[in-house]
Amino acid sequence: MSKTVTQERASASGLDNVVAAETNLSHVDGEAGRLIVAGYEVETLVNAHDFEGAVGELWRAAGAEPGDLRGPLGAARTAAFALVPQLLSSNCQKTVTEGLRTGLSVLSDGEPTPGISEAIPASLVDHLRVLGAAPVFVAALCRQMEGKAPIAPDPKAGHAADFLHMLKGENPSAAEAEALNAYLVTVMDHGMNASTFTARVIAATRAGTISAVVGALCALKGPLHGGAPGPVLDMLDEIGTEANIGPWLDAAIASGERLMGFGHRVYKVRDPRADVFDKAVSLLTNNNERLRFARKVEAGALAALKKAKPGQRLDTNMEYYTAVLLEALGIPRDAVTPVFAMARIAGWSAHVMEQERVGRLIRPQSVYVGDWPEETRAA
Secondary structure: OEOOOOOOOOOOOOOOOOOOOOOOOEEEEOOOOEEEEOOEEHHHHHHHOOHHHHHHHHHHHOOOOOOOOHHHHHHHHHHHHOOHHHHHHOOOOOOHHHHHHHHHHHOOOOOOOOOOOOOOOHHHHHHHHHHHHHHHHHHHHHHHHOOOOOOOOOOOOOHHHHHHHHHHOOOOOHHHHHHHHHHHHHOOOOOOOHHHHHHHHHHHOOOOHHHHHHHHHHHHOOOOOOOOHHHHHHHHHHHOOHHHHHHHHHHHHHOOOOOOOEOOOOOOOOOHHHHHHHHHHHHHHOOOHHHHHHHHHHHHHHHHHHHHOOOOOOOEOHHHHHHHHHHHOOOOHHHHHHHHHHHHHHHHHHHHHHHHHHOOOOOOOOOOOOEOHHHHHHO
């Protein structure tokens, strides 16, 4: 028999609406469909900065003085490439996400790195090392799975363009680099989500930046957080034809299946990031047949959801057009979550900076609902 719980609980399961931190980094307004990052509307930030510039803005919002990050970030990619042989020979990864986790865990907290340590404040070295390592490891892991040798980074190239070159072995077009830049900037921070909270909890123990980022990646690996864009493509493939859109969607909803790319834990209207990706993929694909089909499926899904669930507010989330955009860029489906992580590391790092300045261990309470010793004996 359990003791009656008389305490007022702080929130429902899931910690909904519990404020865990004050932040200068991003604000998510789910009712208005608005995302502010480092003081910018997300669409404005995408138009104003490439990834390096946007990271600089985000880290400045966290209280750092990063300066121009293009050169140091290129040096970080070069330093990470020296670790690729060790990563690829480990043979301990079954997926690109697991491989990225392995690679980042090879990095040591607090390790000076030539080419980086001289260019930026010492407090930012680990942040830059892990940010630069991610695209190098992801590209090398993808190529290994295709039986191809890794390609060394170009430290003078832009971060997005260099990743595409390391991945595909050819220089990307200006439209491809612009599209990936838009994606990376848009997803680099998004409030107190599960992986960001994980990063802050670890940072609060003073475990170090690398440890916090690895822990955040482990949280992102879960399908309820970072694993949805790949299944969006699977859904489009399974629907197959325009004539099958309605019947497939009706059958899926009737069977209780979740339509991937629709609905969001926070947004009650259209996810503003979906609009950024829709625009980017339109420029990239010139509205090709795949994109036209995806838009028809989106329209059908919204209509079917409104009819089947009239009391719920289910709209397109960013995962839907993420899938279409990354597919158009030639990103393998197994790499969708790691590519997301490449960008979100910038946000995790910024939250680590904020949390370390707070300097207080995160230690929430729980409510015990199990048996009490005296009641167990009495029974």
